[in-house]
Amino acid sequence: MTDTTPRLPLASSTGAKKRLFLRSWGCQMNVYDSGRMADVLAPLGYAPVDAPEGADMVILNTCHIREKATEKLFSELGRLRLLKEEREAGGGEMVLAVAGCVAQAEGAEIVARAPYVDIVLGPQSYHKLPEMVARAGRAAGAVIETEFPVEEKFDHLPDAAAPQGVTAFLTIQEGCDKFCSFCVVPYTRGSEYSRPAAAVLAEARRMVAQGTRELSLLGQNVNAYHGEGPDGSEWGLARLLYALAEIPGLDRLRYTTSHPRDMDEALIAAHRDIPAVMPFLHLPVQSGSDRVLEAMNRGHTAEHYLRLVDRLREARPDLALSTDIIAGHPGEKEEDHEATMALIRRVGFASAFSFKYSVRPGTPAAGAPFRVDEATKDRRLQEVQALLRDQQAEFNASKAGQTVPILFTGLGRRPGQLSGRTPWLQPVHAMGDSSLVGRIAPVRILAGHPYSLHGEIEPETQQEKNAA
Ligand code: SF4
Numbered sequence: 361m362t363d364t365t366p367r368l369p370l371a372s373s374t375g376a377k378k379r380l381f382l383r384s385w386g387c388q389m390n391v392y393d394s395g396r397m398a399d400v401l402a403p404l405g406y407a408p409v410d411a412p413e414g415a416d417m418v419i420l421n422t423c424h425i426r427e428k429a430t431e432k433l434f435s436e437l438g439r440l441r442l443l444k445e446e447r448e449a450g451g452g453e454m455v456l457a458v459a460g461c462v463a464q465a466e467g468a469e470i471v472a473r474a475p476y477v478d479i480v481l482g483p484q485s486y487h488k489l490p491e492m493v494a495r496a497g498r499a500a501g502a503v504i505e506t507e508f509p510v511e512e513k514f515d516h517l518p519d520a521a522a523p524q525g526v527t528a529f530l531t532i533q534e535g536c537d538k539f540c541s542f543c544v545v546p547y548t549r550g551s552e553y554s555r556p557a558a559a560v561l562a563e564a565r566r567m568v569a570q571g572t573r574e575l576s577l578l579g580q581n582v583n584a585y586h587g588e589g590p591d592g593s594e595w596g597l598a599r600l601l602y603a604l605a606e607i608p609g610l611d612r613l614r615y616t617t618s619h620p621r622d623m624d625e626a627l628i629a630a631h632r633d634i635p636a637v638m639p640f641l642h643l644p645v646q647s648g649s650d651r652v653l654e655a656m657n658r659g660h661t662a663e664h665y666l667r668l669v670d671r672l673r674e675a676r677p678d679l680a681l682s683t684d685i686i687a688g689h690p691g692e693k694e695e696d697h698e699a700t701m702a703l704i705r706r707v708g709f710a711s712a713f714s715f716k717y718s719v720r721p722g723t724p725a726a727g728a729p730f731r732v733d734e735a736t737k738d739r740r741l742q743e744v745q746a747l748l749r750d751q752q753a754e755f756n757a758s759k760a761g762q763t764v765p766i767l768f769t770g771l772g773r774r775p776g777q778l779s780g781r782t783p784w785l786q787p788v789h790a791m792g793d794s795s796l797v798g799r800i801a802p803v804r805i806l807a808g809h810p811y812s813l814h815g816e817i818e819p820e821t822q823q824e825k826n827a828a
Contacts, residue, residue: 380406381415383436386423388616389578390460392529393486394421397459400489412443417455417493422462424544424720429462430469437474444476455496457481457489461548465722471502480504483534483549526769526798527612527781528572532560532587532600533579538619540646541656541725542686542717545580554579554587557595557603564604571798574612574638574767574781575604583618583627598626605636611800612767612783616642620660623668632675639676640710640784643668644684648703649696652689657724662703669707680710680755680784685744688717688737690728697740704747710755710784712748716741749810756786756808763818764788766803768796787812 380401384394397419398408412418418440422433437458444454457479458470464482471480478496481489485505495503535550536543564575579585582597589595595603597615604613613636620643631637643665647653650661672679685700704712716737719726732740759782766788768780778792780803789812790803796817803815 378404378406378416379409379414381409381412381418382421383412383419384421384460385429386421386460388529388576389531389534389580390421390423392531392578393460393483394419395524397421397486397489400486401493404490404493412440414447415443415454416452417457418443419457419459422458422460424461424465424548430466433458433462433466433470434473437470437477441474441476455479455493457492459483459486461544464548465544467504471504475502477502524567524570524572526571526767527574527576528567529576529578530560530563530567531555531578532597532615533582533585536580538581538621538659539657539724541728542689542720542723544720544723547722549580552581552584554585556588557600558590560587560600561603561607564610565607568607568609573609573798573800574614575610577604577613577615579615580617581619581622582615583622583624596624596626598624598630601627601630601634601637605634611636613637614640614785618643620645620658620665620668623672628671628675631672631679638783638785639679640682641672641679642682642684645703645707646684646686647689647692647696648700649692650699652692652696652700655691655725655728656686656689662699666703666706678783681707682711682713682785683707683709685712685714685748686717687714687741687744688732690717690725690732691730692717692732692740697743701743701747704744704751708755709748709751710786711752714741714744714748753808753810755784756810756813758808759784759786759805759813760808761805763802763804764813764815765800766790766815767800768792768798770797782813788815789813790815790817792817 380398382394382398384390406417409415420433420436423429440456444456447454455478456476458477459481460483463470463480467480470477479492480502481492482505488505492503492505533552533554535552536545537552539546567575585597585600586594587600589599601613604610618641645665646656646658648662653661669681717732764782766780766782768778770779771777771794772779772789776791777789778796780788782788788803802818804818805813805815807814
């Protein structure tokens with residue numbers, strides 16, 4: 361599990377009485393969910409701290425996507441058990457909660473193997489946390505909530521309390537009905553649900569009022585969004601993007617993760633017609649072989665994906681793409697791997713996530729025959745990654761010499777340095793005045809490194825700031 365613990369305002373800076381330590385693994389949606397759990401607990405006096413030692417409550421927000429997620433959770437729980445016992449020996453208490461997709465999938469096992477856990481809650485139950493904390497105080501044994509009433513969650517979560525920052529995430533859709541052979545999401549997050557457009561727009565307006573300039577809309581199948589519009593009609597993602605783009609001060613829009621099957625004409629046109637929709641799209645393909653795509657139950661072919669890429673680039677010629685690739689899905693032969701390499705060469709990705717296939721218990725691929733041996737999977741993954749790395753380096757290098765609008769998101773590591781993002785999501789560093797944080801300024805890119813860019817702010821912008 362990748363640690364994606366969000367940076368939240370700390371208890372010591374807010375004067376709150378109860379200390380909440382939240383560790384988050386996995387995707388951006390988990391980061392967003394962790395923020396909402398902190399929001400929902402704030403009225404009870406909990407505020408985030410940056411270490412579990414001395415915390416009154418610890419929440420582990422888990423991710424089931426990576427291999428051995430459950431084992432990693434239990435080893436973390438073993439460490440926390442000692443802290444909990446220490447705290448209780450000193451007369452204090454530490455409520456220990458496991459949230460997220462592992463909690464959803466393995467709730468019973470968690471309770472059996474780690475009886476000192478007080479709360480187990482699935483992703484659709486975060487709004488019930490305050491009630492569960494109260495029940496945990498009274499109950500002997502763990503309090504468990506792993507139902508799927510996703511509408512209820514969004515109806516009951518409070519408005520986002522803490523400012524989310526210059527760039528922020530907003531969940532608009534959850535769940536998935538696609539059942540790809542390798543994926544646990546349909547089993548842990550339930551079926552597709554889209555939040556009503558009015559609720560999304562209201563949350564976006566609040567975030568912008570608190571300083572957000574760039575919003576990434578989140579959903580496991582975000583482009584399958586079909587929320588109820590304010591007039592009662594059904595809105596697709598394109599319609600929502602047009603409405604969001606009208607919010608004054610909201611300069612940049614992104615959305616992730618998309619499925620090729622849900623990339624409709626209206627959405628392609630939105631990339632052409634809405635300047636705020638950034639020219640960068642994460643569009644997972646997983647494999648370049650039709651045989652493997654079928655075994656994966658992806659519902660699209662390589663040709664369909666390539667045609668989609670062409671249409672998107674016609675609509676928005678400067679569009680850059682990223683993707684997900686799985687190496688070594690059961691049944692993948694050498695020619696399938698070659699087809700994947702050919703597709704990557706043909707598209708030319710600006711960035712990508714690539715993984716070796718690993719078994720997720722309970723998914724169709726877990727029981728599939730014709731497993732690819734580990735050494736072959738390793739070799740294929742290395743080949744895929746070497747190609748993707750070259751493409752990313754080439755894409756970054758291609759920006760050198762260009763002047764690019766950069767949204768400055770914070771201070772860099774070095775004194776006087778700012779960090780920001782290009783429209784294509786590349787991190788950029790440049791020396792500049794800290795008052796530029798939260799603003800978009802033209803930056804001349806001096807060098808494109810494999811993972812980031814280095815540039816200098818156009819002199820007029822800096823002079824304007826100095827004169828102001
Ligand atoms: S579409 Fe995405 S979330 Fe849904 S099953 Fe496939 S990989 Fe998982």
